[in-house]
Amino acid sequence: MPVATTHCVALQGAVGHLIDVQVDVSQGAVATSLVGRPDASINESRDRIRTAITNSRFEWPTTRRVTILLSPADLPKRGTHFDLAIAVGVLAAAEKKDTLREALRDTVMLGELTLDGRLRTVPGVLAMTLAASARGFSRVFVPEPQAREAAMVPGMTVFGFRTLAQVIAELRGVEVPHAPPVDASPSGSLLNWRGSERLAEVDMGDLIGMHEARYALEVAAAGGHHLMLSGPKGAGKTSLAERIPGILPDLDVDEALELTAICSLSGVLDAGQDLITQRPFFAPHHSCTRASLLGGGSGKVRPGELSRAHHGVLFLDEFPHFNNDIVESLRQPLESGEVTIARGEETATYPARAMFVLAANPCPCGNYTPSPIDGDPCSCGEVKRREYRRKLEGPVMDRIDITRNVMPVGKHEAEDRFARPERSSVIRERVTAARRTQSQRYAGTHWRVNGQAPGARLREEWPLTPRGTDLLDEAIYAGRITRRGATSVHRLAWTVADLAGIEQPGEFEVDVALRLRLGDPLPLDVVQGRAS
Incomplete structure (x- = not known):
C-alpha cells in the first residue's frame, strides 16, 4: 500500500510551520510507531486515535505495522491538534483505493479527537490557518465551532465538522452523516x-x-x-x-x-x-x-x-x-x-x-x-x-x-x-x-x-x-x-x-x-x- 500524506501545522510562538503527516501501513510486527519529535500529547494520540477510529465504525489495520512520520523530523511538534490529520492519514493509508489520498491534496487538518470520534476545539486555529494559506493551501478542515475563526483568512475554503465520520464522508464525496452539536464551552470572555x-x-x-x-x-x-x-x-x-x-x-x-x-x-x-x-x-x-x-x-x-x-x-x-x-x-x-x-x-x-x-x-x-x-x-x-x-x-x-x-x-x-x-x-x-x-x-x-x-x-x-x-x-x-x-x-x-x-x-x-x-x-x- 502506498504512503498517505495529510497536512497539519506546528506552531513555534506565532510562527506556523507546515507539517507533512506521512502514514505507512505495511507488513511487519504489529505496532504503531510515531516518529518526528512528537511531545507527550501527540504520543498519547495513538490510543485516542485508534479508539476514535473504531468507535466511528471504521477499521483500524490490526494485523499490520503502522508507521507515522511528522515531517520535517527535526522540528519539535506539540499539541493535540494533530489528531485529525493522523487519523485521516491512517485511514487513507489502509484504504486500497486512492479516493482518500487524492482528496487530501491542498488540505490541512486541524482538530483534537475524543474517544467516540467527535472533534474538539484547539487553540491557535486562526494562526495555523494563516500559516497554511501563506504556504499555498486552499482548504482547511476544523472543528465546527471554529469554522468562523478559520474563515477570517481571505481565500481559504473552510470545512467545519463535528465528527471524524463527517470528515471522511466529505473526503469520499458521499452524504455527510448527521451528528449532534458540539459542546463548545467558551474559553474566555473577550469583553x-x-x-x-x-x-x-x-x-x-x-x-x-x-x-x-x-x-x-x-x-x-x-x-x-x-x-x-x-x-x-x-x-x-x-x-x-x-x-x-x-x-x-x-x-x-x-x-x-x-x-x-x-x-x-x-x-x-x-x-x-x-x-x-x-x-x-x-x-x-x-x-x-x-x-x-x-x-x-x-x-x-x-x-x-x-x-x-x-x-x-x-x-x-x-x-x-x-x-x-x-x-x-x-x-x-x-x-x-x-x-x-x-x-x-x-x-x-x-x-x-x-x-x-x-x-x-x-x-x-x-x-x-x-x-x-x-x-x-x-x-x-x-x-x-x-x-x-x-x-x-x-x-x-x-x-x-x-x-x-x-x-x-x-x-x-x-x-x-x-x-x-x-x-x-x-x-x-x-x-x-x-x-x-x-x-x-x-x-x-x-x-x-x-x-x-x-x-x-x-x-x-x-x-x-x-x-x-x-x-x-x-x-x-x-x-x-x-x-x-x-x-x-x-x-x-x-x-x-x-x-x-x-x-x-x-x-x-x-x-x-x-x-x-x-x-x-x-x-x-x-x-x-x-x-x-
Whole structure:
C-alpha cells in the first residue's frame, strides 16, 4: 500500500510551520510507531486515535505495522491538534483505493479527537490557518465551532465538522452523516479580557486642563510612540492613560487578523467570535510575574499580556515597582516590537508592537515636590527616593519617545465654567487622518506608523528640513539627547507635522519634538487650540 500524506501545522510562538503527516501501513510486527519529535500529547494520540477510529465504525489495520512520520523530523511538534490529520492519514493509508489520498491534496487538518470520534476545539486555529494559506493551501478542515475563526483568512475554503465520520464522508464525496452539536464551552470572555465596559465609560472630554499632557497623548497615539507620564499621585496619570484607546482608530484588516490570531493562540478567543476590530488595553499590576507579562508558562508556551496588547496599549502603572528582571526584559519589545522566549530546546517569538505607556510617582509615597510651599509632605528619605527613581533612567527609558510631567489641575482651571475640553471623537479624527498619511508614506514596507520606522531609512528617505536638521544636531552635540534619542525626535517631528498637515517637518516641528522628548514646556501655539 502506498504512503498517505495529510497536512497539519506546528506552531513555534506565532510562527506556523507546515507539517507533512506521512502514514505507512505495511507488513511487519504489529505496532504503531510515531516518529518526528512528537511531545507527550501527540504520543498519547495513538490510543485516542485508534479508539476514535473504531468507535466511528471504521477499521483500524490490526494485523499490520503502522508507521507515522511528522515531517520535517527535526522540528519539535506539540499539541493535540494533530489528531485529525493522523487519523485521516491512517485511514487513507489502509484504504486500497486512492479516493482518500487524492482528496487530501491542498488540505490541512486541524482538530483534537475524543474517544467516540467527535472533534474538539484547539487553540491557535486562526494562526495555523494563516500559516497554511501563506504556504499555498486552499482548504482547511476544523472543528465546527471554529469554522468562523478559520474563515477570517481571505481565500481559504473552510470545512467545519463535528465528527471524524463527517470528515471522511466529505473526503469520499458521499452524504455527510448527521451528528449532534458540539459542546463548545467558551474559553474566555473577550469583553472582560479587554475591559471594554470600563473603557467605554471614559472620554477625553471628561478631563479638565492638562493641555500639554493631552497633546502629548495625541502625538503618541498618532505616531505609535511610547509615552512616560510622571507626577504626584492623584494628578490624573491613570485617567489620561485609560482614555488613549478612545482616540485610536479601529484596527485595519491585517492588524485585526494579527491580534485575533494571538487571542486564538492564548486560548481566550471564544468559538464563533468575530474578528477583533478594537484596539486592546492592558494594565497589568506591578506584582505580575515575568511569564504573565512577557509570555511563557509551564508546559506549552503562551503569549503574555505584552503580546495580547499587540497594536493596542500596554499601561504599566507604578513602573518603578516592577521587578528588575521585568524592566530589563522590556528592551527588546520596546526596540523591535516582538518578544522571544527561549526555554530548553523551544524558542517562541510573538509580536508585541504595543504602545507602551509608563506612569510613575516622584517617590514611593507619591507626595514629593522639589520645592514645597507648605513644608514637605513626603515621608520618604532621599535614599529611598533615589532608589525609586533609579529604574526611570538607563537604556529602557532611552527607548521611551515622549516624557511628560503631569501636575494636579489648578483651581482656576477646575472652576472655569467656559472650558470646553475636546471629546475623544474629535481627537480621534485627527489621529486617524495622521495615521492615514503615514500609511501612504510607508506603503510597500512593513511599518505602519512613524514610531516603527528605523532611523537610517528616515534620514535617507524622509529627512528633516536643513534648519530642522541643524537644530537636532545642536541638541546631540550639546549632550541633551543621545543618538537613539535623536531618532525618536525625528519620528516625533514627522508625527507633529502629520497632525498639522505639513509636508515636511522643519525647525518648529523639531523644537516641539525635542520638548516632547525632554519633558520641557510646549509652545503656546501648540496647545492653545486644545485649551478652548
